[in-house]
Amino acid sequence: MLRHKMAAAMAFAFMLMALFCGCRSDVYYQNRAIERARAFLLEEAKELDWRQQEFVRYADPVILHSHILGKVSYGTPDLLGSESRQICVTWQLPDQKGVYMVYGVSGGRMEYWVPERLIRKEFVNVPTPLVDSAAAAVKYAISNLSEELTTEELNTIRFSAPSLLMTNFDVTLKLPEDPAEQAAFAEAAGKMMQLTLAWNTGSNKTVFFCGNGMPDMTQWSVERAGIIKPDELERRTLRTVLTPEQFYKELPQLAARKSVGCSCKDSELCRREGVCRNAEKK
Secondary structure (H helix, E strand, O other): OHHHHHHHHHHHHHHHHHHHHHOOOHHHHHHHHHHHHHHHHHHHOOOOOHHHHHHHHHOOOEEEEEEOOOOOOOOOOOOOOOOOEEEEEEEOOOOOOOEEEEEEEEOOOOOOOOOOEEEEEOOOOOOHHHHHHHHHHHHHHHHHOOOOOOHHHHHHHHHOOOEEEEEOOOOOOOOOOOHHHHHHHHHHHOOOEEEEEEEEEEOOEEEEEEEEEOOOOOOOOOOEEEEEOHHHHHHHEEEEEEOHHHHHHHOHHHHHHHHHOOOOOOOHHHHHHOOOOOHHHO
16 A cells, blocks of 8 residues: 555655656746857857957846737737747947847747847937837838838838938828817918828838828828839928938937848849849849
């Protein structure tokens, strides 16, 4: 009888060991991913001195993450949501202006996260109205044009710079309903101009976001948007305010994104837009 009880107890103990050994915590996977990121950064960043290398070895990083545009995940409210996330293990190193970000893609637990590339990024203060306007256009595209654009085209809008144009689309200024705001609006309306953000996504397609605002893009919002041919947009254009190249100078973080490269390096669109890291070699 005693022998049977001991056998049962040992079987129960082995079952518990198997259970706990098979269920590792999120912290375990994150720590393992961080060690991979450390090794990758030290291998790739040959310019670091010994103090900075020691900082990477022993200092805790910051983990930055965001959704990825792509296949829709069931059960998530975001139309373009994904269970996978882009995750950057990030260090702010001594005597360095920017940050070192080790980029990879995985689920939120980081169980299968592996480093894919090293991003050296410097965060620069940029004109807020221009940043807000570009972000508003991207948000509008995701919410309203996702069925008309491919994932690649949406990513072009999200990660590349547009042209900023003065245009003559049929857009009427809307008078505020509150009488107290109408006088101020009428005064401001005389200084407003119609400004359009436009992305050339290839395949003879241009996606535009038109609105009225001040010359510095304050008070601008999307009032009309759609997909047209480049020659039609050219007929609607009165003046080019900023080219995509000039836009990069105004928004340095877009230039940083462009220089990182992309996973679709064999895509004709990416090569044409110069998004791929080795685009110039193609």
